[in-house]
Amino acid sequence: MPVADVERKYAGRPRERAFHTQTGLVELYSERLLRHGYPPLPRAGQCPDEADDTAGGAYPFVLTSAKNGYYCHSQHRGLPSLRRRALQPEAEIPAALAAARGIASGDAIRVTTSIGSARFIAKVREGLHPRVVVGEFGWWQRCDALAQTALGVTGENNSNYNGLIAADSIDPVSGSVPLRAYRCNVEPDPAFDVTRRRWDGYRAFRVASLAKEAREVMSVCLEPLDGGGLPDFLPGQHVTIKLTVPPAGEEIVRSYSLTGPAVLPARRGYSISVRRAAGLTDTGEAVFGRASSHINLCLAVGDIVSLRAPSGTFVMPVHTRRPLVLLAGGIGITPFICLLESLAGLADPPKMLLLYANQNGLAHAFRSRIQALRDTLPTLEVVNFYDRPAQGDVPGVDYDVAGRVSAEHVPAGLLVQRPLVYMCGPAPMMTAFADALADRGVPRADILREVFRSPERVAAGPGQQFNVVFARSGTTGTWRSADGPLLGFAEKLGLALPSGCRVGQCESCAVSVVSGRIRHLHGEQPEDAGMCLACQAVPASDIVLNA
Structure with a gap:
């Protein structure tokens, strides 16, 4: 049922009839309560059993x-x-x-x-x-x-x-x-068990073992230096790791999904798997991720790193009546490896469809392990996609589909069962997959994605100013530091953006960012990198908003 969302609805009423009180105002002192024998001001009463x-x-x-x-x-x-x-x-x-x-x-x-x-x-x-x-x-x-x-x-x-x-x-x-x-x-x-409680801040861990999973993919097993107990976690959660990278000894912080079973009765450590990140500059020069390069090329058994306790809200159920659709792109397979490892040996696992996209067999991480898990889990179906199969890759053996993964590979009969959809991989792949599923009737609330972003160093200090374009309304303004969050700035320009709590909790004020950089004053970034919370966001460059 449609419900009208009216802001400041009492402001348009006459002052003496704004609220349903005797004075028409918000009453902290009530003559009406006093006349009926009750305290006219709120006061704390005795706690039950106070006199006992x-x-x-x-x-x-x-x-x-x-x-x-x-x-x-x-x-x-x-x-x-x-x-x-x-x-x-x-x-x-x-x-x-x-x-x-x-x-x-x-x-x-x-x-x-x-x-x-x-x-x-x-x-x-x-x-x-x-x-x-x-x-x-x-x-x-x-x-x-x-x-x-x-x-x-x-x-x-x-x-x-x-x-x-x-x-x-x-x-x-x-x-x-x-x-x-x-x-x-x-x-x-x-x-x-207090010996396995979570810890605050960072804790020192030793690299216990390293294993090559695929081309430029390294698995790392980490054990606590103090030998103490470790908490379990939920399938899909991650750890934040702090590395000291030579030659200057710079500290770099990154987050990586956990692999291995989420619950172990005598847990001794955690494991992660990291692909060396690579890209090209505008001039075509190859660039590589600093943290992922260090892990793949330099990290050695016995090295010391620092970890925060497992966390994250991209989590998947091991007990559910609904089927699961899992979309993995490249190293985005790691949270799903955790899920499958956690399900091995459990009774009544959910029905699962894993769509796993890789460039070719050289980049195909965990191939043999996934095959072993498929043999163990009768409810698991796996479809492997190779975008550019290598010369030695054999169709029907190494991969199932030559080409890119798409939502068309999710059977209509599975969609009727209202699956939960989990995605981890390149942002364009996840966006296209989610949009196509939504077009087929899957509620967007049932589509969840994991997003990792390297910390962005932006500043929004006193005296700064940036151009802000509200694209849909055709309004442009010059934002200055004194204007504060974009929600209030928009209202000064005569725009009525949706809003609710105004403290960054309800997300009613979420607006998509067409271009430019944003900083959130409360320090928490939305999971979708293309969105900002207008009640907390300030520009860190010239920006264009879809509002």
Whole structure:
């Protein structure tokens, strides 16, 4: 059903009738509430059991709730575009509590009240009152696209905030139960292995082994220098690696997808596979990636690198009723190798179609391993594409299709089953594939892609100015540093761009960038390199926006 999106809808009403209050204004003090015997100003009431000294010992903390901005109450947690921003239910806890009970951010904890207990992921907050715990309201639905199973509404492993609050004390005005303040206790979840917890920042790893997978593709196994435990991860996630590259000893940071099984009972390390990046300058001169060249040509067993803990929201389910379509271009096969390795040996794997594109057999990484996995996984179908087969490549043996991969190779019968589509490879290939699937009726919300971008050094300091063209409206303006984000700049020019939260969360203000460079003030780039969030974006060059 169409819903009108009207901004500042109260501004057009007469001042005395803008809101449905006695004065027509937003009332912080209410004479009407006072006349009916209620406090005219909001005030904190007693926490339940506040007067009970015995409860204070068992439940020494005060549990409250606040929206994170992504979800509407208990709705929308099944939507991938929102869920990727808050994968799991979190509870913010004060630093003093965390230190006293040996809890770190990312640990599983149990929050217990007089009527129930629930499991959350801890987020340690400096500055939070030492007796306050902030949990996420609601319960958590299944989200297959991001490999998230439904979390129980009841039971031992539930994560339902609502089940922690009793209904024996109800506010007489709103009818609400005491969601804002309720006595609780917080303890580490005994099922969580703290020896395998995530770590903050970078951690030193040693190169344990190297293996050549294809022409200029190197697999690297890394083990922690301290010999400590390692957390598992989700199929499709990546690690961020920091390398020191000679001759000047420059530190370079890159992200690479993890390979190998996502879950191991006695994990000793992680593995990645890296292709040497190559390209041509405008003058035809060959150029190569600094980090990928170092890994392929210089890295040696015993070398020390630094890793951040596994992360990322490009994740794939090992348990789902929906089929999976996997599109890999070149070294974009790595997250899918992780998925297939994780599925080997599991009962009831999903139906999968892997479309794997390479130039030829020399560039075909993991060929024998994929064949072995195909023999192990009866639900896996693989179609290999060679864009330019080499002289020794044999059709029907080394590859199936000579030419480029396209959405036409996804059977219509598979599309009827509403597959989840995952893509990793060159951006033009993924865009063409996604557009063609959308033309065949696949919802774009069911098409997910992995995007890695090298950090771009741009500046947007005081005194700068750039030309901004809003192509669809035909409006042009000169942006200056004092104008701030592009959303407000557009409004000054008389343009009404879509917007919502204005803090970079809801993405209602997403606009495609036709040309030019953008910097986001909140430091988070959209996954689609061709988009910007107008409420946070500022130009870093002359730009053209599709708005």
